[in-house]
Every structure is written in C-alpha cells, then in structure tokens.
Amino acid sequence: MHIISKILIGLVAFIHSYILVFEMFLWESRGPKVFSDFPLELFVPTKTLAANQGLYNGFLAAGLIWALFLIRDRKWSRNVALFFLGCVAVAGIYGAMTASRNIFFVQALPAILGIISLMVLKPKN
Numbered sequence: 001m002h003i004i005s006k007i008l009i010g011l012v013a014f015i016h017s018y019i020l021v022f023e024m025f026l027w028e029s030r031g032p033k034v035f036s037d038f039p040l041e042l043f044v045p046t047k048t049l050a051a052n053q054g055l056y057n058g059f060l061a062a063g064l065i066w067a068l069f070l071i072r073d074r075k076w077s078r079n080v081a082l083f084f085l086g087c088v089a090v091a092g093i094y095g096a097m098t099a100s101r102n103i104f105f106v107q108a109l110p111a112i113l114g115i116i117s118l119m120v121l122k123p124k125n
Contacts, residue, residue, distance in 0.1 A: 023054030
C-alpha cells in the first residue's frame, strides 16, 4: 500500500474514532456546540441513539485500522480498506443528502480520496 493511501486511511480512521468518542461520550456536553440547530432539549433523550451511531462509526474505524495492519498480504489489506472506505463514502454521501452537506466534506470526501489513492497509486517494492 502506498504511503499516501495509508495516510488517507489513517485520517478516515481517526475521524471515525473521534466520532465514536463524540457520539458515545460527549453527546450531551459537546453536541449542543457542534449541532447548534438541533433543539437543546433533544440531546438527553437522543443520547442512546447517538451512542449507537457512535458505535457503528467505531466499527468503521476498526476495519480501517485492521486494513493498515494486514501488512503481510497486500491484496487482502487493499480489499479490506476498499470495503470500509466504501462504507464510509456511502454513509457520508447519504448523510450529506439527508442531514448536512458538511458531512460530505468531513466523511465522504476523505474516504473517496482514499479509494482513489488505492486504485491509482501503486506501492513501491
């Protein structure tokens, strides 16, 4: 895997690890600052829902981290990374269409760039 691909995969994994922490543990404290359009009185009743979403983001991050550690089998590593980046891209595009356009730039675009890097850049032997 090319170093640029690894950096992009690591960036997407970091973003989704942060989303896990944010949605699972900081929803009521940091959430109102990030989602100022969301009614303040809904943060407490949606805490469990946000935590569930955070857990799913954690699974995406775990899959991408797993891909980075599959160094003995380049093809398997690439395929795992493509799968999880594809999941992130689809979720980011859907989120941008249904919730906020910013989701495209925060989640989908880095994943799409990661996919492109995996498809175009060849690792040095």
